[in-house]
Amino acid sequence: MRTPLVLAWLTALWIGTLANWPLWQQLLQLPELDNSAGRLFVLAFMGIVTALHGAVFSLVAWPWLLRPLMVFSLFSAAALAHFMGSYGIVVDPSMVVNIVQTDVREARDLLSLRLLVSLLILGLLPALWLYRSPVRRLGGWRQLALNAAGAVLGLGVVLALGMASFATLAPTMRDHKELRYMISPLNAYWSLGVVAYESQAQPDGPPAVVGADARLLPRSADAKPPLLLLVVGETARAANFSLNGYARPTNPRLQQETDLLSFRQVSSCGTSTAASLPCMFSHLGRNAFLDLKGSQENLLDVLQRAGLAVLWLDNQSGCKGLCDRVPNAQANQPAPAAAALPAGLCDAEECLDEALLHGLDQRLAALPAERRARGTVLVMHQMGSHGPAYYKRSPSGAKPFQPECRTNALQQCPREQVLNAYDNTIAYTDRILAGAIDWLKQQSGQHQVAMLYVSDHGESLGENNLFLHGMPYAVAPREQTHVPLLLWLPPATSAALRLQAGCLAQRIDQPFSHDQLFHTVLGLSGVATSLYRPDWDLLSPCKAH
Template sequence: MNATVARTLRLPAMAWLQSRPQLSTEALIALASLFFAIAGNGLFWNSAMATHPGSLRYALSLLLLLLGTHAFLLGLLVWRWNAKVVVSVLLMLTMLASHYMGRYHIYLDADMLRNVLATDRRESSELLTASLAAPLLLGLVPTLAVWRLQLTDRRWTAALSWRAGFLLLAAGVAVGGALLSFQEISALMRSQREVRYLATPANVLLGLPRALRGDNPVQRAPKLPIGLDAQAMHHASGSRPRLLLVVLGETARAQNWGLNVGARQTTPELAQKPVINFPDMHSCGTSTEVSVPCMFSPWGRGDYDEKKIRAHQSLLHVLDHAGIGVLWRDNQSGCKGVCEGLPVQSLADATTPGLCANGRCLDEILLQDLAAQARAKPGDRVIVLHQLGNHGPAYFQRYPPRFRRFTPTCDTVELGRCTREQIANSYDNALLYTDHVLAQAIGTLQGMEDYDTAMIYVSDHGESLGEKGLFLHGIPYAIAPEEQTHVPMTMWFSPSFARNRGLDLECVRQRAGRYTDHDALFSSVLGLMQVRTALYAP
């Protein structure tokens, strides 16, 4: 009797497991769009509803707008032959994107997507934490359900007719949603246009094609030459060659830079040296992918043309055309195209004891054999040191234990588990270490008496540490907070460099107090190295 009952109970369960529910591709798209709108857009809902909290009509309007927009986009992309693969990828991608967007309050525009594509193994590994379990599970459950479906097969004429009708319906739903609360929606688009970068996966579907254009990690084209007319002025007889060290900082912000008279002294070693500080320096972008190509370009932010910048050679190529030896030493994720075809040393994979561990090296690795590398080629040299610097969220891993002076610290990449004070302390300890590295670099240059030496330090962009609910960087430039665009810049010149180049250092100090930005770097370096070219802006 018990066996008979067990078999009777088991039959429905087995039948359910063996069943293959049948669904049209359009119905699958509609269900996926509804899932995206409800489960994958937490930050979008929080940001959009903040303007009209408690308004059910406004919430319904946003829901219809999200649902219709995603259904229309998926209606163009998803067909029966690729439906399961594309929808599955989008389900997992949406859950992961929603997780990181909510945790760090980031916006997925084309520049941020380009950053994601350029992220190397070391950077991505720092973001793989236990907190990913929940979004992965939330994406896995509907993905498994998708693969159990049996999609309706139609003749191609019927399929096209159904799809045309579906696209019209999806567009109608989106337009109807906008019209339902037209005044509120239009006000949102005027005052918070950036909210569109929070609608997931629409932000990925629309931003990815732009992120993949031109110079990017997936598709690269040869750089168009610039500055072929460049010529270095002849030195006086018996004069020494010049060595300019350009230290490219990472994620350092001006508000925490000790030389800018911040709340605490994060640059005690530089404060004891005859450096010239620029307290009102501003970046070209809010990410390395944007700022580095821009700051080494003759066009810059003032005449910004992303396609033009990425398609052409950089300042380093102009120096090379003039016969000045260049070298890029990297402890980060590459030069973003500005050193293409030029000498490069990647030190991020070094194994030097005391400086390197677990696939990462501290920035002092950039100073090893620096003098020997400079002397390896005769004549004037420009060497770029690309720091790991303050790259987040693992600020606590950017400095050795002896620089843990500001406490308590945030010793995890899960910034949500730390207080603002702990995050700022870890960040400032990393700045203390950068101060030390720069002071050591100056010491190395001072010891090279066979060269006239100089150093420029400038960060590529800043960082948000919780202000306005934002963390990390990469906010679209038009709405970026000052914490992500106001960066430190400091210069040092040996007495012989200043004298032989004819620099009026008192004039430089006076100029340092005024506004400047990354656009000044291109011609400043050419001027310091006395390179003549039509690209030089006096």
């Protein structure tokens, strides 16, 4: 029969050693620790992590509280071990936001046999042992004293081992900041607390108004109203676009569009949809947006306030609040007065991105006529290349690269098959964008048409044993932040915008970022506001003044 404190420390020992195996694996792969002194440091750090959990668990080592909290911690650590070990992710506050905002279909893609095995071995087995272990009950004051002693002991061990290994600990934590978000499950608890605190700190009420002075620039009486199609890509990395020099033909149809430009050096606001999407639709730019307290209106609000018709069409897990105040629809919802979606585009779980193109004429006609007469901005939010089940993102008849990885356990597939599955999604995006351009060409008789495509973030495909995305921005690899940006402007639109011939083509290798999106869209749609920064408008340097 063991006291609650002993059971708490035994749980801490299990979690601190076995359940944190991704952390130890990551440490042992660091070149600076590839020696006997480095391996001794890993053992010392294992002691630090175990003692840290022991100190925290000591605080809740009460007979009525211990088992449920320890079981929850065991299963949390087991699940986190699977995802961190399989995909190389870390669990910081931004990742917690992603988890909270994940919908059922995204969560379903993450289920696998390896996850089940991890939950059984690292979670269920110790949980069963813990529930079968009899607990020795002590008096309240005695238990309180023991718990306090256990917490002090744990902190003392952390301090002693930290001082003893400080010469290695300090530079390792400084050079590899992501390691602190791999100490499981305390990383998740801490990050969840940060997210909860920040959400409570947000002021109540509607978002702050921005662009209150937004208005349409004057146009000649015979000018056509603009029709801008803004396509928000998902998890597309610029390096895999043949338009950007990729060796594989992932953009066969777009490469035939002579009026299309691909900007090759574009950086994202974040490494996840939850981080990037609100940032890229803000006028502030990434640096100022990170310091923003409270919520603000976004690009869609400004466009609508100026008098344009705005529609957000989604094939993802939502618009992250961006489209709450403008007309919006899901891709699986048939357009008003349009035929039903063709068979095969949608199933019970999700839709292919071609569903976004269905019934566009009807969706456009359903918007207020007086607004459409001034101009329209249609936003399409793709499912794109969302992983890890890349094979689900392209239809069976549009998979030029074979064989492809057909599981969400990417680490089980040869990397060539992972690349095939991912590149098939890029090739399918090429088909979607080409179809969108074809539709815009049909509208060119009544509208001044243009298309702007940009992805929200990139993706790791096994480089340095990393998969997926969501790494802290400061340490994220370029694969997760280097995104494609495409601009299609037919000659009539270029002339209406007074663009100098060949000027934009000379800018495709200049460094840009999501900071330019808000201001470039204002320039394309003819909206004036004091928020507008011409130096952040991709087109402004090329306009004849």
